[in-house]
Amino acid sequence: MSTLTSSDPARTPAAEEAVTTRRAPAKDKRSFVDGTLNVFSHGFLLVWGLLTVLPLLWAVLSAFKSDNEILTDPWGLPGKLRWDNFTRAWTHGHIGQYFVNTGIVLVGSLTLTMLLGATAAYALARYQFWGNRIVYFAFVGGMMFPVVLAFVPLFFVVRDAGMLDTLPGLMLVYTAYSLPFTVFFLTAFFRTLPTAVSEAALIDGCGPFRLFFRVMLPMAKPGLISVGIFNFLAHWNQYLLPVVLLKDENKYVLAQGLAALAVSEGYRGDYSRLFAGLTLAMLPVLVVYAVFQRQIQAGLTAGQMK
């Protein structure tokens, strides 16, 4: 308790008074105050937890309900588990088709993004040449622009390339729009790798391409995983680009298809199918997230810490 008597110039008299009065009636009062505060803080944590979980849980439960149950008793539990809602969403709601389309696009776009992003970042991080800074800032500057700004010309650029309404077209566009962040992140990462290893490899007669694929790429694995997770989620969840570039309903990706389903439910009133589709769209990522939460949280926040 000696701290009480030590004077602190920064502390205001009022605060001092508050401290003394709070400190004076010995220890049990204080732990009582802390006890209530702990209940409070747990209360707040719990409230926000419920706010986050309840809407998600509600959507999953509603997916098992009948339309009548959904409309008349929003808080009630489903009378029985109606799995056929999911069947209808998967087939008639075309969610199955959208899943396949998203998967196809993702395989191509993620592979391309990682390959092109890593090679560009490596060249920019490890080689001195005229124009290095210009190229770097051309890439990184892309992060500054809102995507909406490119929509109109992008539509015509993709149309002129004959890739409107095609999944390969979408792959290329996803890749191009992911390059700024990927190059930014991986350039920083490649710079941190020790030069001694690559020098040793070069002296041992390792060619520059071999050096990259056999030595540098494995060393950059943690960075590649982080940015890979980031891009995976960005491509899986992408909504605006497909809305502009895909008009053919058979080519829709998941996010876009779900939004379209929601619009059409407004007319048809098939709510259970909509909730089933919603559940199908969100559960896979949430399950993957529950398993890899540490890596995913680190991967997504890493980009912000720069």
Next chain:
Amino acid sequence: MKHGKWPLLATFLLPPLALYAYFVLSPYAQTFVISTTDWHGLSRNYNVVGLDNFKKLWNDEHVWNALLHNLWLLLLLPVVTILIGLFLATMLNVGGRSGRITGVRGSSFYKLVYFSPQMLSVAVIGVLWTEVYNPRSGLLNAALRAIGLDGLAQIWLGDPDVALWAIVAVMVWANVGFYVVLFGAAMQSVPKDIYEAAALDGASRFATMFKITVPLLWDTIQVAWVYLAIIAMDSFALVQIMTRGGPSFSTDVIGERVYDVSFGDSQFGYGSAIGVVMFFLTLSITVVALQLTRRERIELS
């Protein structure tokens, strides 16, 4: 290195650069050109009209209306999200105070839950919350009625006075978890003895938060601010899914204007001009935010 570096540079840089230039740089550049034309998109013919689109924009009440909504988002979203994020992160990481400075029990579970909306696409979030706000069958009105607050039940997205705030709430809901984790990571790097010293000196939690946590985390908060400001300017996907700017333009934002004017009315020249204005606004807001929040860095250790 000998002349051998050029083959590698060419193979490594040219393909990504070509792709990037074709799909990203060229569209962005074209937008600026198109914004000075009256192009309607049907043919290749257009007239250069100079700055006419920008003059028209100055007198377009819908543009001002949308900008005002962006301004509200810009004020509310960062402040509310950062405050809730800081508060929850403090509770999770230095909230436990029984003798030692620790996180509360179950903090990793809370983090798991809070962060989960980050996994969901804007489409899932938009569709989900449109249903939550559904006046007849939605979760929210049902909850209010269940606890006897029937009077507070609203038509939410259908009410021009409420719809924008309902959308802001969804954006806060979706983003808080990210900043809880981000601030939490930053708090972990603050030496524990600083908090212990504050606790010994009898500093209240409130004082600890604003006198210790906020100054020490200022760099991270600044980044969060800029990032949320960009989200607030770019908040168009959610609006597009939930309300399409309605009812009667009450949730219209500048991105929605660009989209509607361009693809709805086929006024590509005018739409691009709005987009260009939006770009310069975002850019200047970022610069201003970085300047305003600049402070001397506090060195730990």
